[in-house]
Amino acid sequence: MYNKNILIADDNIDLLEVYETLFSEFNSISKNIEEGFIVKTFETGIYLLEYFKEEVHKGNKIPLVILDMLMPGLDGLETGKLLRKIDSDVIIVIITAYPDKISLESIKAQLKEEIYYVPKPFRPKEIYCLVDSLLKSWNKKFQIKESEERYKVLFENTGTATCILEENHIISLANTKFQKLTGYTKEEIEGKKTWTEFVVKEDLEKMVYQHKLRRVSPHEALKNYEFRLIDKEGNIKNIFLTVDLIPGTKKSVSSLMDITEWKQTEDALRKSEEKYRTIVENIFDIVYTYDINGKIMFISPRVSYYGYRPEEVIGHSFIEYVHPDDIEYVLSDYQRTIDKKVDTTTICRIITPRGMNYIEEISRPVVDKNGNIEYIIGVIRDITERKKTEEELHRIATAIEQAxxxxxxxxxxxxxxxxxxxxxxxxxxxxxxxxxxxxxxxxxxxxxxxxxxxxxxxxxxxxxxxxxxxxxxxxxxxxxxxxxxxxxxxxxxxxxxxxxxKKDITKELKLEKQLNHIQKMQAIGTLAGGIAHDFNNILVAVLGYIQISRYDIGDTKTIQKNLDHMHRACERAINLVKQLLTFSRNTEGEKKPLYIGNIIKETLKFLRPLIPATIKIKENIKENSHMVIADPIHIHQIIMNLCNNAAYAMREKHGILEIILEKTIFTSEDSLLSKEMKSGTYIKLSISDTGHGMNQAIKERIFEPYFTTKKIGEGCGIGLSVVHGIVTSYGGVITVESKEGKGSTFHIFLPAIEYNVIPENIKPLTLPKGNERILFVDDEEDMVLEIAEKILVKLGYKVVTKTSSMEALEFFRKEPDKFDLIITDEIMPEMKGSELAKELLKIRPDIPVILTSGFIEYIDREKVRAIGIREFIIKPFDINNFAAIIRKVLKQNARL
The missing domain is CATH 3.30.450.20 (PAS domain)
Incomplete structure (x- = not known):
């Protein structure tokens, strides 16, 4: 009794799984093997050899062994020799990638016995045919006779769909797998169905021909071929058929193996092969193989990028195309690949019909089972542009490192x-x-x-x-x-x-700050000289309107008109005080939308008493809707500086100082535009004099710090440099036109914005009123508390006033629910208003507090808001704004 195993050894695990699937249905191929064969697989020849020895020792014969030629440890050839020494009857099938005749004859000579081979890659039917043939031969050799019962068992358990066909095409016997394959029952098939009913129409003719030929000339008829079967549900399946006559009869036995999945796998492999071939032929990189001597065996079509056809370079040495200066180290890298059998990356230059190119080449040796290099495979990528970029980046990096x-x-x-x-x-x-x-x-x-x-x-x-x-x-x-x-x-x-x-401008800012401070001090002197004059005008207006109001007391409209004039005069006085405060604090003013024309008129009023009467001032200020974003003090500095310089240039004779303000538009074609300026609308300020003018040498230096043409003590040379710095910081440009003896004109261009400003009119006293209870705290009893109380009572509120923070705190502590709002001044003795608010809120957290002050810089708004203060009112407060803020805070508190 022999063992029914087919042994297979292959170090490719994926291929072993394929073999197991293939031979799991092997019993359909051979009709002479009792109960079929069970496949056992091994990953090495050594493991298979050990198993084979054990089975032979038990007295079991193994008919057939399939060996892969190349395996680690013990290859197929050596394993076959050792198997033959143990059992000379074993059939050896070698799966080899060397199908040439010389190699096969060498293998046979070493085994000294007949061997069978299947070349890679193989088709499933080739294995089927060969193994079937060899197993039949093996069975005949040992003359195994089967009894009818054993034949029936074998028939049912062949592992494949099997049937007996009569000469008239009727199926007389069908096993269970045949029934399962076709979808019909035994009763529906046997004696009723013809095999032709299961064949696709296109395959029927050749199969009928083979059926007849087999009964006339059996040796000429095919025993194995493929066809397509139609099952009961109409599904089409790919079948590998093994068919032969039963000796002494006209009947044939057919074994059908469903290879639909195999066909699909085969098709997928074919498509995969086509895909990778397409990739190799179409990728941007060049794929190649060299022999160990550097001769090009294969190169992909992408070599055309360099002006070659593949057939032009195949057979040539790759070194022929390397730049002469790079040959030495390229050969060194190639030799390293050969000697150490390692991957190598080489960057070099090549000479092609299209010039010199940089390439990056990655090479890998392909080694056989004996460790010998068969060939070199690799990829070439063009990096010419990358090298140019790297060189450019190196130049940039050097510049950045040295900046x-x-x-x-x-x-x-x-x-x-x-x-x-x-x-x-x-x-x-x-x-x-x-x-x-x-x-x-x-x-x-x-x-x-x-x-x-x-x-x-x-x-x-x-x-x-x-x-x-x-x-x-x-x-x-x-x-x-x-x-x-x-x-x-x-x-x-x-x-x-x-x-x-980033640029460190610490020193420049310190110098600029010093220059601005000096300039500001000069401007303060000029400003102070004009304040007395302008205040006299304001006082005259106020007193005059008051006196007129006494006479017009019976005419309400006239009195109201006079009071309006008095209000405007007071607002003008307030603005003057703000300017004085800004100057005295030595800080930057606020940049905001403004009309330059208003500042020009204001500044000229200051300047007129200080400029000699021999100089006539002409102004041409064109009204328009465009404004600039600027600090009013900066604009004042510019006008004062340029006008003073103009007056100085005309101090020895009569002259004209002309100021023109107008709108202008620049396009990208205007030559005046600097790289900092953008196309668009600009406000143009021109200040001209009819003085002595300047030569070209002076014009080129006038904006340099400390450069001056004035005598010692008459100027420090910082004015125009400060003006230039202010103008350029606003994105503007300053230019000068001048001729000796003809005078000078300075043109200043500042970016304009459209900004609609509602003219300031005295608002009618339609004030929001209320009836809530207010505690008002201020230490100025005569100037603030008295007028504040009158205003609040006029607005309908119930008011309690206190001149002391501590007194107000104790009063509130006794009756915290008596008030709806607290208004307190910030600067007070004993306790500041913000500190008072903090204590009040500890007593009653929901009480709203408004803080007032005449010094906005003393108030840290974020800090006091964090305390819980709701709003701020800056002194002197406008009654409209005063009433609106009180109403707003009370309404907000009512919603909480």
Whole structure:
């Protein structure tokens, strides 16, 4: 009794699974093997050999062994030799990738016995045919005779669909698998169905021919072939058929194996092969194979990129195309690949019909089972453009490394990825100390969160941000930076990095501050000289309107008109005081939309008494709806400086000082535009004199700091440089036209904006009123409390006034529910208004508090709002605004 196993050894696990699937239905192929064969697979020849020895030792014969030629440890050839020494009857089938005759004869000679081979790649039917034939031969050799019962068992358990066909095409016997394959029952098939009913029409003719031929000339008829079967449900299946006559009869036995999945797999493999062939032929990179001598065996069509056809280079040595200067190290890399059997990446230049190109070549040796290199496979990628880019980047990197400005690069989240040496020099931080950190390590606390939020909002929109930072060095010292931060985007428009270029302007700002302070002090002297004159006019107007009102007391409309004039005169006095305060504090004013014309008129009123009567002032201020964003004090500085200079140039004779204000429009073609200016609408201010003028040499230097043509003690040479700095900081341009003996004209261009301003008229006293209870606290009893109480009572409120913070606190503590609102001045003895508010809110958290003050700079709005103060009123307060704010706060509190 022999063992019914077919043994298979292959180190490819995926192929072993294929074999197991293939031979799981092997019993359909051979009709002579009792109960079919069970496949056992092994990953090495050694494991198979050990199993074979054990079975032979038990007395079991194994008819057939399938071996892969190339396996680790013990290859197919050596395993076959050892198997033959143990049992010379075993059939050896070698699966080999060397199908040439010379190699096969060598294998046979070494085994000294007949062997069978199947070349790779193989089709399933080839294995079927060969194994079937070999098993039949093996069965005949041992003359196995089967009894009828065993025949029936075998018939039912062949592992494939099997049937007996009569000469007239009737199916006389069908096993269970045949029934399952076709979908019909045994009763529906046997003696009733013909085999032709199951065949697709296109395959029927050839099968009928083979059926007849088999009964006339059996040796000429095919025993194995494929056809398509139609089952009961109409499904079409691919079948591998094994058919033969039963000896001594006209009947035939047919074994049908469903290979539909195999066909699908085969088709998928074919498509996969076509896909990868298409990829190799169409990818941008060049795929090649060399022999060990460097001769080109294969090269993909992409070689046409360099002006070659594949057939032109195949058979040539690759070194023929390498640049002469690179041959030595290219050969060294190639030899390393051969000697050490390792992958190698080489960058070199090649000479082609289209010139010189840079390539990157990746080579890999393909080694056989004996460790010998069969050939070299690799990929060539053109990197000419990359090399050019790398060279350009190197030049840029060198420039950045040597720049005096700080260069800082972050990722999209703001994490520092690069800083240049200038950053280290200015900040005191070493590169390693800041890499991976945020630029916030430089924060000084001088900027608000809103400042940084606004900056990030601009950058995240993909826009460039420009501005100034006050940052802190590693040693704790503060410094000023002028920065431009730009987003870097990829091809899809997605921000990947940010790059900041920053300049340390600490020294420049200190100098500028000093110059501004000197200029401001000069302006204060001029301003003070004109204030007395203008205040006399204001007082004359106030007193005059009051006296007129006494006579017109019976005419209400006339009195109201006079009072309006008095109101405007008082507002003008208030504005003058604000200007004086701004000057005295030595701080920057607020940039806001304004009409320059109003400031020009105001400044000329100050200047007129100070300019010699021999100089005539002409003004031509054209009214329009355009304004500029500027600090009024800066504009005042510009006008005062240029007008004083003009008056100085005409001091020795009669002359004309002319001021013209008009709108102008620039386009991109205008030669006057500087790179900082954009096309658009500008306000043009021209200040001309008929003085002695300037030559070209002086014109070229007039905006330099400390340059002056005045005598010692008459000027310091900082005025025009300050004017130039102010104008350019606003995105404007200042130019000068001058000829010796003809006078000079300065033109200032500032970007204009459209800004509709409602003319300021005295509002009628239709005031919002109420009836709530208010506690008013101020230490100025005569000037503030008296008028405030009258106003509040006039508005309908019930008022209690206190001149002491402590007195007000104790009064409130006794009756906290008596009041609906507290109004307190900030600057008071004993306790400030904000401190009083804090204590009041401890007693009654819901009481609304309004803070008043004549000094806005003393109030930290964020801080006092955090205390719980609802609103602020700046003195002197307008009755309309005063009434509106009180009503607003009371309404808000009512909703809480």
């Amino acid at each position: 005096e400005e700080t260069v800082l690069i972050t990722d999209k989240d703001g994490t520092i990825q690069y800083v240049n040496p200038a950053f280290e020099k200015i900040t005191g931080y070493k590169k390693d100390e800041v890499m991976g950190k945020k630029p916030s390590i430089l924060k000084s606390g001088s900027h608000s969160n809103e400042f940084y939020s606004s900056m990030w909002e601009t950058l995240e929109k993909g826009k460039v941000w420009k501005g100034r930072f006050i940052n802190r060095k590693k040693d704790g010292n503060l410094y000023n930076e002028e920065a431009t931060i730009s987003p870097i985007m990829d091809n899809t428009g997605t921000i990947t990095n940010y790059v900041g270029v």
